[in-house]
Amino acid sequence: MDNMAIxxxxxxxxxxxxxxxxxxxxxxxxxxxxxxxSGLTLKDVDNVVTxxxxxxxxxxxSSMAVGEAAGARDKNISTVEGDGTFxxxxxxxxxxxxxNTTMVVAHSKGSEGDIKHITNGMFDPIFQRLLGLEAIAASxxxxxxxMDRYGVGEESFAHVSVKNHGNAKNNPYAHLPMDLTVDxxxxxxxxxxxxxxxxxxxxxxxxxAIIIANEAHARRAKTKPIWIKGIAHCADAFFLGDxxxxxxxxxxxxxxxxxxxxxxxxxMNALDVVELYDxxxxxxxxxxxxxxxxxPGGGSRLLEEGITTMSGTLPVNPSGGVLSSHALLxxxxxxxxxxxxxxxxxxxxxxxxxxxxxxxxxxxxxxxQSHCVWVLSSEK
Amino acid sequence: MKTKLxxxxxxxxxxxxxxxxxxxxxxxxxxxxxxxxxxxxxxGNRCSRCHTVYVPPRKNCGSCFCDIDQFVELGNEGIVSAYxxxxxxxxxxxxxxxxxxxVIHLDGADAGLVHLIKNDLDKLRxxxxxxxxxxxxxxxxxxxxxxxxxxxx
Numbered sequence: 001m002d003n004m005a006i007x008x009x010x011x012x013x014x015x016x017x018x019x020x021x022x023x024x025x026x027x028x029x030x031x032x033x034x035x036x037x038s039g040l041t042l043k044d045v046d047n048v049v050t051x052x053x054x055x056x057x058x059x060x061x062s063s064m065a066v067g068e069a070a071g072a073r074d075k076n077i078s079t080v081e082g083d084g085t086f087x088x089x090x091x092x093x094x095x096x097x098x099x100n101t102t103m104v105v106a107h108s109k110g111s112e113g114d115i116k117h118i119t120n121g122m123f124d125p126i127f128q129r130l131l132g133l134e135a136i137a138a139s140x141x142x143x144x145x146x147m148d149r150y151g152v153g154e155e156s157f158a159h160v161s162v163k164n165h166g167n168a169k170n171n172p173y174a175h176l177p178m179d180l181t182v183d184x185x186x187x188x189x190x191x192x193x194x195x196x197x198x199x200x201x202x203x204x205x206x207x208x209a210i211i212i213a214n215e216a217h218a219r220r221a222k223t224k225p226i227w228i229k230g231i232a233h234c235a236d237a238f239f240l241g242d243x244x245x246x247x248x249x250x251x252x253x254x255x256x257x258x259x260x261x262x263x264x265x266x267x268m269n270a271l272d273v274v275e276l277y278d279x280x281x282x283x284x285x286x287x288x289x290x291x292x293x294x295x296p297g298g299g300s301r302l303l304e305e306g307i308t309t310m311s312g313t314l315p316v317n318p319s320g321g322v323l324s325s326h327a328l329l330x331x332x333x334x335x336x337x338x339x340x341x342x343x344x345x346x347x348x349x350x351x352x353x354x355x356x357x358x359x360x361x362x363x364x365x366x367x368x369q370s371h372c373v374w375v376l377s378s379e380k
Numbered sequence: 381m382k383t384k385l386x387x388x389x390x391x392x393x394x395x396x397x398x399x400x401x402x403x404x405x406x407x408x409x410x411x412x413x414x415x416x417x418x419x420x421x422x423x424g425n426r427c428s429r430c431h432t433v434y435v436p437p438r439k440n441c442g443s444c445f446c447d448i449d450q451f452v453e454l455g456n457e458g459i460v461s462a463y464x465x466x467x468x469x470x471x472x473x474x475x476x477x478x479x480x481x482x483v484i485h486l487d488g489a490d491a492g493l494v495h496l497i498k499n500d501l502d503k504l505r506x507x508x509x510x511x512x513x514x515x516x517x518x519x520x521x522x523x524x525x526x527x528x529x530x531x532x533x
Contacts, residue, residue, distance in 0.1 A: 241492030
């Protein structure tokens with residue numbers, strides 16, 4: 001793979017309701033922000049990927065409505081409906097296919113629609129949607145399958161929520177920085193067993209953008225380039241009943257491909273920091289298993305042993321993760337951005353000292369049907 | 381005239397998108413729903429290459445990328461392999477909480493069927509046997525909810 005780098009990043013503060021910003025405003029603000037960060041101008045950007053969802057925006061072809069906000073009125077605009085990590089993946093493919101510099105921008109205002117209605121809409125209209133299934137109940141089924149397979153207790157998930165909301169206190173962009181105890185999580189409102197209120201990510205408004213450049217154009221940016229060493233994604237079956245929900249095999253496959261591309265034989269040792277898509281607390285240990293950092297069923301022990309805390313050998317979600325800020329679509333791009341900030345040494349109070357290699361991860365589809373894995377490095 | 385935009389009252393517009401659809405269920409899906417409606421039976425189908433028995437039945441096997449042509453009648457009973465008891469309410473749920481969603485492995489099927497369990501939630505565990513509870517013949521319309529729910533045996 002030719003060398004390419006992330007040379008610009010921007011993210012909004014994530015919050016419950018941005019009542020003074022339209023989707024267009026958010027994309028405009030991110031476009032200005034990412035250009036300012038990179039030191040590039042619109043002329044340096046030769047194509048744009050917008051990431052949006054029609055149900056979230058309440059309009060069809062939502063991606064085309066923000067082209068001008070992305071400074072792309074006379075440019076090649078291409079669109080991705082899915083998590084920002086997948087939009088960024090497509091952006092990287094465009095650079096590999098001959099474009100010099102791709103801007104990827106993702107936005108969503110969950111506050112404007114009804115998320116339960118919208119996530120109900122992702123299920124099959126004939127066989128599943130009429131049951132009223134939506135993201136929370138579907139995820140609760142997955143959490144149940146995972147607990148049952150390996151004898152994992154709800155407290156293990158509560159520890160994840162405590163860690164990540166605590167980490168969010170160091171992240172000025174986070175929606176829900178909180179001092180919690182395991183007891184707080186365990187006693188929070190029951191939503192869909194075993195998921196309780198404090199096991200759930202919030203629905204946030206927000207946006208994010210990155211610029212990916214080939215090696216020749218990366219030099220034009222003022223930022224320290226963060227090199228893309230390995231990227232891969234992989235999908236599992238669509239119907240929940242066709243999958244083994246306790247075994248994230250599409251993540252294992254995506255991770256394997258990304259590590260191979262990055263030339264990593266021992267990712268646990270090679271990586272300094274991980275930002276993953278923990279939409280619900282149970283997802284962090286389950287995805288850590290899929291990423292190959294432990295045996296199946298052992299994800300919770302990584303936190304119990306302190307490995308994934310800020311002072312551990314492999315901090316996971318120093319930003320507070322998706323549990324602390326969940327603007328759909330932008331959330332995966334925020335994982336990449338947080339990884340970039342870590343590798344630039346610009347992550348402020350959430351900085352993992354000396355981080356040189358990072359992993360960012362996003363999901364798409366119900367219960368992590370599809371996973372996208374990024375391995376990034378400060379060294380070419 | 382210059383306006384200080386940060387002093388402007390932020391208005392919102394309330395709207396709703398309601399788009400009617402008439403989805404073609406497909407031949408295989410139609411056969412499944414007709415069996416629910418007319419016979420009170422659950423049918424699946426078996427891939428002749430990997431022998432996976434799917435429910436609802438599929439026209440193609442997603443693993444083998446081939447057509448599936450062998451229907452199989454499944455039992456109306458099976459075991460729960462994963463579930464959640466839902467405690468929150470929203471408008472699209474067909475029943476008031478608390479109720480459960482379960483992945484049910486029907487006798488003779490490899491894929492799980494996601495459906496509802498409404499009663500005896502305190503007895504619900506993975507591994508319990510359940511049986512499909514059909515609506516009365518007169519109320520069945522060829523719909524996934526022709527199975528009212530599954531009941532713990």
